[in-house]
Amino acid sequence: DSGVTQTPKHLITATGQRVTLRCSPRSGDLSVYWYQQSLDQGLQFLIQYYNGEERAKGNILERFSAQQFPDLHSELNLSSLELGDSALYFCASSVGDRGRDTEAFFGQGTRLTVV
């Protein structure tokens, strides 16, 4: 158990809908990262937050947004969903964001299926 909790584990929704994925980082970790894993794109970095502030953006669509709350949990919001958004979404956390040698710990992911 990595200590990173993601809910829900599975989500099935229709095209055009909006969903929210939730992540609770390991105790003491201030950084949260979101990744999308699909068969054809591999593991793609979406966005990172550190102590409530956005730190970096990767290949995140404008239809997607995220935030990190004062209690350090994070939510990834996906809207106007398309079939191609079906993927496994991972959250990871680390102690900080400025340590080059800091490994990230991953949750078990949320499997999103858009029908």
Next chain:
Amino acid sequence: AQSVAQPEDQVNVAEGNPLTVKCTYSVSGNPYLFWYVQYPNRGLQFLLKYITGDNLVKGSYGFEAEFNKSQTSFHLKKPSALVSDSALYFCAVRFLYSGAGSYQLTFGKGTKLSVIP
């Protein structure tokens, strides 16, 4: 651009034989390299990392990795493969994300390891 490449989509090895999963990197400056493993329907688990020092890094579950600066490689190895090692393996590099002062982790596409009994 900072990147890692895993040239093999799949590696098959017989149980008891040594295994190698390949990774090459392209980074400016000193590389900070990681290996993760993903079992079916699970998240990624950290195996080991190279920051500095000895070129042979030992990690979890008997895995080790050899850093080779001249060949820009960081291959994952294990002397004797187990069936339970069958999983998806990811190489990753941590680099400075410009403008934000934070270090990002970018992954290779993954290599599926199958250990045959």
